Each structure stands twice: as structure tokens, then as C-alpha cells.
Amino acid sequence: MAMTQIKNGVDFFEVIRERHSVRTYDPSYKMSRDELKELLDDAVKAPSSSNLQPWRFLVIDDQAVKEKLKPIAFNQKQVTEASAIIAILGDREAYKRAETIYGRGVELGYMPADVAEAMTERSVQAYGGMGAERQKDVALVDGGLVAMQLMLAAKAKGLDTVPMGGFDANRLMEAFNVPETYVPVMLVAVGKAAEPGRPTPRLSVDEVTQWNSF
Incomplete structure (x- = not known):
């Protein structure tokens, strides 16, 4: 069954109830690049700070490259069994695309040009003026948002996922030539x-909620 057919008519609340982290995958099941791109296209509808969309994806679907990743991810078996591993990264310098993003908003009729120009100027000043640690914090939060949307979209398509924080971030960046302005957020097996x-x-x-004040 095609992924778009699986998607139709799926109940959202069933998706959130039935999504569980899966660590044992059918290694014979292969996802096409089109299927992976469709999944990512759903994921990037997630919200982000000032709509700067700092998420960047490194999709690893080649078996030999998964083998290269496996020791970096502490030899977790899902790295080589899953159809793909998606490294979710956050760009600390996402504000440098503000003009492009808001400009597209003008082209699509979402905002007038003067508003886009003002938003671009504010974003460049605000985010560009942050220190590296604050930029990293923003990238990590937005990376978490897109990761959760990715996992829910996958479940709606009849797929399974597991988020993975167990990996050596420095080795990942070095082994895969990740730009130094990017922050590794997590790996997601799908x-x-x-x-x-x-x-x-x-x-x-009740155990995790307070009302109005602690």
C-alpha cells in the first residue's frame, strides 16, 4: 500500500496512542528516496522560532554508511536494521536565511513586502546578536519540535521510529563533515x-502539572 494511501483517514489520537519507540526493524524493508522526502516534507511543517526553520537533515540510507555510523551510535542495532537513520541537526545561523524565508511569504501573499523586510532586519539583529550557546538552545528546541512531528508523521504512514540520543556528537560531525555551525539534536531511526x-x-x-504557580 502506498504511503499516501496509508495516510488517508488515520485518526490523530490513535497515532499518538499507538506510537512507541521501536528498536528492532525488518532489514529487508527499504524506503525509497521519494518516501523519505515525503516524510520530511510533513515534518518541516512544524513550528519554529520566528519561522526560521533551523532544522537540517542528514539522511543515511546506504547500508555501508549505516555501518560507518553504527559505532558512532554506540553499536545500537537499529542503526543498520532500519530503512534509514535521519540525523536531525540545528543550524545556529539559521537567521541568515531570514530574507529568503520571509521573501517567500511575500511571493505567496502571506505578508506585505515591508513587513517581510522589517522581520528580516529584526531576526538578523536578534538571532545574529545572540551568543553561540543561546543560538544552540534555540536550535535544540526547534530540532525537538521537528523530530516529534517526523515521528508522528511516520506512524501515520504505517512506519515506526525511535529517537536516539545515544551517539557521539563530535564523532558524528567529524565523520560526516557536518558544518561547525550545526548542532546535532538526535538521530531518528525509521x-x-x-x-x-x-x-x-x-x-x-496531576503528577506533572501545577496550576498558575508552584
């Missing part, structure tokens, strides 16, 4: 489960 993910307990809303 493919078809060979074994279902396990349900896991959650703290109740």
Missing part, C-alpha cells in the same frame, strides 16, 4: 518494526 514497540508507563497529568 522503518518497519520486526517486533512491536513496548508500551511504557507515563506519569499522570
Whole structure:
């Protein structure tokens, strides 16, 4: 069944209830580049700070390259079993694309040109004036947003995922020539489960929520 057919009619609340982290994948199941691009196209609809969309993706779908990644990811077996590993990265200098992003908003009729010009100027000043650590914080938050949207989109398409924080970020950057302005956020394995993910307990809303003040 095509991914677009799987997508139709899927209940959102079923998706969030049924999504579990999967660590054992069917290595014979291969995703095409078009399928991966379709998945990423859904993911990038996520919100981001000032709509600067700092996420960048390194998609690893070649088996030999997955083998190269595996020791960097502490030999987790899903790295070589899953159809692809998507390294989610955040660009600390995403503000440098502000003019392009807001300019497209003008072209699409979403905002007038003077508003786009003002937003570009503010974004370049604000984000460009931040220190590297604050830029990193913004990139990590927005990277988390796009990662969650990616995983939910995958589940809606009948696929499975697992977010992976267990990897050597410095080795990843060195081995794959990641630009130094990029921040590794996480790896996400995507493919078809060979074994279902396990349900896991959650703290109740009352255990994690305060109202109006602590």
C-alpha cells in the first residue's frame, strides 16, 4: 500500500496512542528516496522560532554508511536494521536565511513586502546578536519540535521510529563533515518494526502539572 494511501483517514489520537519507540526493524524493508522526502516534507511543517526553520537533515540510507555510523551510535542495532537513520541537526545561523524565508511569504501573499523586510532586519539583529550557546538552545528546541512531528508523521504512514540520543556528537560531525555551525539534536531511526514497540508507563497529568504557580 502506498504511503499516501496509508495516510488517508488515520485518526490523530490513535497515532499518538499507538506510537512507541521501536528498536528492532525488518532489514529487508527499504524506503525509497521519494518516501523519505515525503516524510520530511510533513515534518518541516512544524513550528519554529520566528519561522526560521533551523532544522537540517542528514539522511543515511546506504547500508555501508549505516555501518560507518553504527559505532558512532554506540553499536545500537537499529542503526543498520532500519530503512534509514535521519540525523536531525540545528543550524545556529539559521537567521541568515531570514530574507529568503520571509521573501517567500511575500511571493505567496502571506505578508506585505515591508513587513517581510522589517522581520528580516529584526531576526538578523536578534538571532545574529545572540551568543553561540543561546543560538544552540534555540536550535535544540526547534530540532525537538521537528523530530516529534517526523515521528508522528511516520506512524501515520504505517512506519515506526525511535529517537536516539545515544551517539557521539563530535564523532558524528567529524565523520560526516557536518558544518561547525550545526548542532546535532538526535538521530531518528525509521522503518518497519520486526517486533512491536513496548508500551511504557507515563506519569499522570496531576503528577506533572501545577496550576498558575508552584
